[in-house]
Amino acid sequence: MKGIKRLAQHLDISIGTVSRALNGKPDVNEETRKRVLDAAAKLGYAPNQAGRSLRRGTTNAIGFMIETNEETEANSDNFFLGVIAGLTGALLRHNLDLVVLPCSVNEDPHDYLQRIVARRLVDAVIISATQREDRRIDLLKAAHVPFIALGRTGGPDEHAWIDLDFEGVAHEAVARLVARGHKQIAVAIPDTDINLGYVFRDAFIDALARHGLTVDPSFIIRARSSEHGGYTIGNAILAMEDRPTAVVLVYEMMAIGLYRRLNEAGLTPGQDLAIVGFREGPQSQFLSPALTCFRMSLRDLGIGLAEGLLATMPDYADLYPAGPMHKLWPMELVEGESDGMVIDR
Amino acid sequence: MKGIKRLAQHLDISIGTVSRALNGKPDVNEETRKRVLDAAAKLGYAPNQAGRSLRRGTTNAIGFMIETNEETEANSDNFFLGVIAGLTGALLRHNLDLVVLPCSVNEDPHDYLQRIVARRLVDAVIISATQREDRRIDLLKAAHVPFIALGRTGGPDEHAWIDLDFEGVAHEAVARLVARGHKQIAVAIPDTDINLGYVFRDAFIDALARHGLTVDPSFIIRARSSEHGGYTIGNAILAMEDRPTAVVLVYEMMAIGLYRRLNEAGLTPGQDLAIVGFREGPQSQFLSPALTCFRMSLRDLGIGLAEGLLATMPDYADLYPAGPMHKLWPMELVEGESDGMVIDR
DNA sequence: CTGAAAGCGCTTACAG
DNA sequence: CTGAAAGCGCTTACAG
Numbered sequence: 001m002k003g004i005k006r007l008a009q010h011l012d013i014s015i016g017t018v019s020r021a022l023n024g025k026p027d028v029n030e031e032t033r034k035r036v037l038d039a040a041a042k043l044g045y046a047p048n049q050a051g052r053s054l055r056r057g058t059t060n061a062i063g064f065m066i067e068t069n070e071e072t073e074a075n076s077d078n079f080f081l082g083v084i085a086g087l088t089g090a091l092l093r094h095n096l097d098l099v100v101l102p103c104s105v106n107e108d109p110h111d112y113l114q115r116i117v118a119r120r121l122v123d124a125v126i127i128s129a130t131q132r133e134d135r136r137i138d139l140l141k142a143a144h145v146p147f148i149a150l151g152r153t154g155g156p157d158e159h160a161w162i163d164l165d166f167e168g169v170a171h172e173a174v175a176r177l178v179a180r181g182h183k184q185i186a187v188a189i190p191d192t193d194i195n196l197g198y199v200f201r202d203a204f205i206d207a208l209a210r211h212g213l214t215v216d217p218s219f220i221i222r223a224r225s226s227e228h229g230g231y232t233i234g235n236a237i238l239a240m241e242d243r244p245t246a247v248v249l250v251y252e253m254m255a256i257g258l259y260r261r262l263n264e265a266g267l268t269p270g271q272d273l274a275i276v277g278f279r280e281g282p283q284s285q286f287l288s289p290a291l292t293c294f295r296m297s298l299r300d301l302g303i304g305l306a307e308g309l310l311a312t313m314p315d316y317a318d319l320y321p322a323g324p325m326h327k328l329w330p331m332e333l334v335e336g337e338s339d340g341m342v343i344d345r
Numbered sequence: 346m347k348g349i350k351r352l353a354q355h356l357d358i359s360i361g362t363v364s365r366a367l368n369g370k371p372d373v374n375e376e377t378r379k380r381v382l383d384a385a386a387k388l389g390y391a392p393n394q395a396g397r398s399l400r401r402g403t404t405n406a407i408g409f410m411i412e413t414n415e416e417t418e419a420n421s422d423n424f425f426l427g428v429i430a431g432l433t434g435a436l437l438r439h440n441l442d443l444v445v446l447p448c449s450v451n452e453d454p455h456d457y458l459q460r461i462v463a464r465r466l467v468d469a470v471i472i473s474a475t476q477r478e479d480r481r482i483d484l485l486k487a488a489h490v491p492f493i494a495l496g497r498t499g500g501p502d503e504h505a506w507i508d509l510d511f512e513g514v515a516h517e518a519v520a521r522l523v524a525r526g527h528k529q530i531a532v533a534i535p536d537t538d539i540n541l542g543y544v545f546r547d548a549f550i551d552a553l554a555r556h557g558l559t560v561d562p563s564f565i566i567r568a569r570s571s572e573h574g575g576y577t578i579g580n581a582i583l584a585m586e587d588r589p590t591a592v593v594l595v596y597e598m599m600a601i602g603l604y605r606r607l608n609e610a611g612l613t614p615g616q617d618l619a620i621v622g623f624r625e626g627p628q629s630q631f632l633s634p635a636l637t638c639f640r641m642s643l644r645d646l647g648i649g650l651a652e653g654l655l656a657t658m659p660d661y662a663d664l665y666p667a668g669p670m671h672k673l674w675p676m677e678l679v680e681g682e683s684d685g686m687v688i689d690r
Numbered sequence: 691c692t693g694a695a696a697g698c699g700c701t702t703a704c705a706g
Numbered sequence: 707c708t709g710a711a712a713g714c715g716c717t718t719a720c721a722g
Contacts, residue, residue: 003699014709019701029707046463050398051699054714059395061466068430078423085413088449097466100445104433118391120715121406121442227627256631282572283628286601288608348715359693364717374691396715399698465699693722699714706708 007045011035022047053120062091062309063122065101067109067129078281079298080128083150086302087126094316096123110135117143124313126150126305130161132195146312148305148325153195158324160308162301164279165328166196169294170203170248171210172333173276176292177246178211181343182274186219186244188233188254197222200250219244223254230254234261237273245343246274252281255291255338274339279331290336301329352390356380367392398465407436407654408467410446412454412474423626424643425473428495431647432471439661441468455480462488469658471495471650475506477540491657493650493670498540503669505653507646509624510673511541514639515548515593516555517678518621521637522591523556526688527619531564531589533578533599542567545595564589568599575599579606582618590688591619597626600636600683619684624676635681646674 001009008015013032021028021036039045053059064087066080080100088098099122103112109129113136116122123146127136130151137159140147149161170187177185187204189197205215221236223229233254237243238261249255255277259269269275270289277284277293284291308325310316346354353360358377366373366381384390398404409432411425425445433443444467448457458481461467468491472481475496482504485492494506515532522530532549534542550560566581568574578599582588583606594600600622604614614620615634622629622638629636653670655661 004701005699015700016702016710017708020708023701025702027707032707044459044463046460047701048399048699049464049466050395050404051714052464052701053395054393054399054699054716055701057714068426068433080426081413084447085450088413088447089451092449092451098447100447102429102433102443102445104437105430106434106437114389115391118389119394119397121394227631253627256628260631282598283601286572286605288633349717350715360716361694361718362692365692368717370718372691377691392717393715396698397717399700399715400717402698691722693720695720696718698716701712701714703712705710 003048003051004045007036007039007043010043011039019047058123058315059121060095061097061099061122062087062124062126062306063099063101063116064126065103065109065113065116065128067103067105069105079279082298083302083305086299086304087306088302089299090303090306094310110139114139117145124309126309130195131193132198134195146309146314148309148312150301150305151195152199154198157326160312160324160326162304162308162325162327162329163199164196164296165330166200166250167203167206167328169278169331170200171207172294173248174204174207174211176333176339177248177274177276178213180274180339180341182246183213183343184216184219184242184244184246185213186221186237186247187215188221188223188229188247188249188251190225190250191222191229192225197250204248216242216244221247225251225253227253227257227260230257230259231261232257234258234265238265244273245341246276246339248276250278252277252279252284252291252293255287255293256283259287270336270338270340272341274341276339277336280334284334284336287336287338289338289340292336292339293334294331295334296329296331304329348393348396349390352381352384352388355388356384364392403468403660404466405440406442406444406467407432407469407471407651408444408446408461409471410448410454410458410461410473412448412450414450424624427643428647428650431642431644431649432651433647434644435648435651439655455484459484462490469654471654475540476538477543479540491654491659493654493657495650496540497544499543502671505657505669505671507649507653507670507672507674508544509541509641510675511545511595512548512551513673514623514676515545516552517639518593519549519552519556521678521684522593522619522621523558525619525684525686527591528558528688529561529564529587529589529591530558531566531582531592532560533566533568533574533592533594533596535570535595536567536574537570542595549593561587561589566592570596570598572598572602572605575602575604576606577602579603579610583610589618590686591621591684593621595623597622597624597629597636597638600632600638601628604632615681615683615685617686619686621684625679629679629681632681632683634683634685637681637684638679639676640679641674641676649674 004015008018021033125147128150130153132154134153152163277291280293280295311320353363366378470492473495477499479498497508622636625638625640656665
């Protein structure tokens with residue numbers, strides 16, 4: 001005998017009453033409820049999730065799908081832990097558990113998500129690393145699974161999403177550089193099909209245009225999102241006949257490798273090449289010269305995602321009545337010295 | 346109508362036969378099986394996990410409990426993504442899904458795990474960030490939930506565990522420093538109750554003893570496991586009347602802050618103070634001077650954990666017949682210049 | 691080789 | 707206020 005039956009037998013009442021007492025239903029004698037709660041705590045009883053899910057049709061779990069690959073492993077993952085901390089905190093208020101669902105490199109993300117969804121492992125989903133064309137969106141819509149995307153896609157966007165304010169970053173970075181006399185500005189974006197690369201590139205081109213500048217196609221540099229990628233960006237720039245005087249990076253880790261490549265060539269970041277990084281990381285201030293970059297709260301982003309997701313879930317939508325969230329997450333400039341140089345006009 | 350019933354109705358056969366076909370049971374007509382598999386693929390059918398779990402008593406999911414706090418958020422988390430990648434790959438071979446269970450800072454880790462276990466959310470558990478006294482071990486033993494610990498505890502250790510080879514690192518680091526003439530060697534450990542701090546401290550003291558050295562208690566410096574902690578380590582060392590000539594760090598991120606503090610004081614790492622870091626990170630080689638540290642494969646560690654865990658699970662133990670795994674994970678020296686100085690004797 | 695039926699642990703109308 | 711019973715979606719002995 002186990003589970004609720006054991007508890008009921010131990011108390012010599014029916015399992016129905018035990019269930020009602022535990023679930024805070026009215027119409028339970030307060031003394032009975034107290035006995036049940038005490039016994040449950042003493043015996044460490046918690047309802048079997050499979051039984052409960054089967055009956056209720058919900059799991060009380062929210063899935064956060066992340067993808068592990070060589071790059072995220074080495075880099076962006078301190079991104080996720082902060083977001084996860086915010087998510088768990090916000091979901092806990094509604095007794096929802098966050099389960100992180102890591103998709104193996106060996107598996108197609110779409111197939112992975114399809115399996116998760118079909119098995120009804122979670123009630124709602126947060127997806128990340130959105131691609132330019134992301135079939136997961138269609139899958140989730142078709143399955144009527146509430147979801148929010150961390151990142152935009154190239155497709156229609158009636159669904160809820162939050163994305164970093166790549167436009168704001170591109171405009172602020174370009175404005176700073178132009179004010180210091182730069183006209184030859186390059187941008188470094190990922191060499192994958194992740195959508196943020198396209199978003200950032202377009203925002204960058206647009207920012208240049210506002211200052212009457214056009215972009216040299218060779219100044220759009222695709223590289224791995226890692227310190228090694230930064231090193232190859234350095235290679236690419238050094239190999240150019242007509243070099244840019246400034247570069248804007250979409251990943252902060254790129255800065256580390258770029259600094260190294262410049263140092264090897266006897267050049268000084270911030271003096272021979274102006275550099276603006278992306279998100280502030282632990283190493284940003286410790287690089288020499290300090291990297292100019294942008295700050296954000298990962299934890300608040302996690303809370304924002306949780307609230308945006310809850311608004312799409314029928315059971316919680318009335319508490320978060322904003323409708324599908326479309327939000328550009330602001331990032332705040334952190335001035336360093338990596339873009340301090342001034343170009344003579 | 347949904348789930349297996351819908352599939353059965355669509356094919357005009359019984360749900361029992363559908364189930365047997367999908368689960369690869371013998372005694373199913375091969376043509377029937379093919380029809381079932383085709384229809385399942387076409388309709389995107391996957392068995393509802395709650396129904397399956399309830400009937401089978403297993404969930405096919407493995408939980409990896411991690412704790413999010415300010416420090417892990419900022420630092421060690423690129424640790425986890427690599428381990429997760431290894432875990433997912435190894436578990437996928439047995440059609441087991443990894444779900445990462447992040448315990449909120451607002452919740453007691455023991456209570457969190459108890460809830461997870463009682464609800465039977467997963468079949469087996471990997472715990473991390475083991476404390477000196479870790480009641481989660483007793484909980485898992487009492488509940489007869491297969492588990493493996495990433496990290497030792499101060500208590501009995503009949504259970505399966507894998508831990509980093511702190512002893513090997515301490516001995517190799519101390520041997521290098523002693524060979525260069527250092528006698529005044531400090532160690533930096535976390536200021537929390539996480540067990541690795543005690544393990545590393547003891548290993549360090551033992552390593553010194555092998556060279557006939559004793560440790561000055563003030564040379565055992567407790568600090569936050571972050572770049573900020575490294576900065577405070579610098580403060581502590583600079584404030585000492587009789588300063589150490591070398592320091593061994595238990596967290597690589599500490600090096601960044603320590604470098605900065607030394608630079609601010611006009612001192613040069615590797616020249617005025619020898620530094621040995623712990624795990625090699627993306628920044629290790631890019632620090633100047635390059636940090637002497639230790640290399641390991643996170644992915645292999647994840648695979649090791651998966652195999653160690655599977656060996657404790659009745660259904661898989663015959664495939665991994667090693668018995669409870671007790672393993673010190675080796676780390677390989679990466680020579681930098683941060684400990685290059687030689688002390689005149 | 692297939693179907694009918696039991697039962698996994700819950701929650702919840704329903705009857706009293 | 708409580709108990710008895712149905713049923714969520716599966717899997718699996720059992721019967722044929």
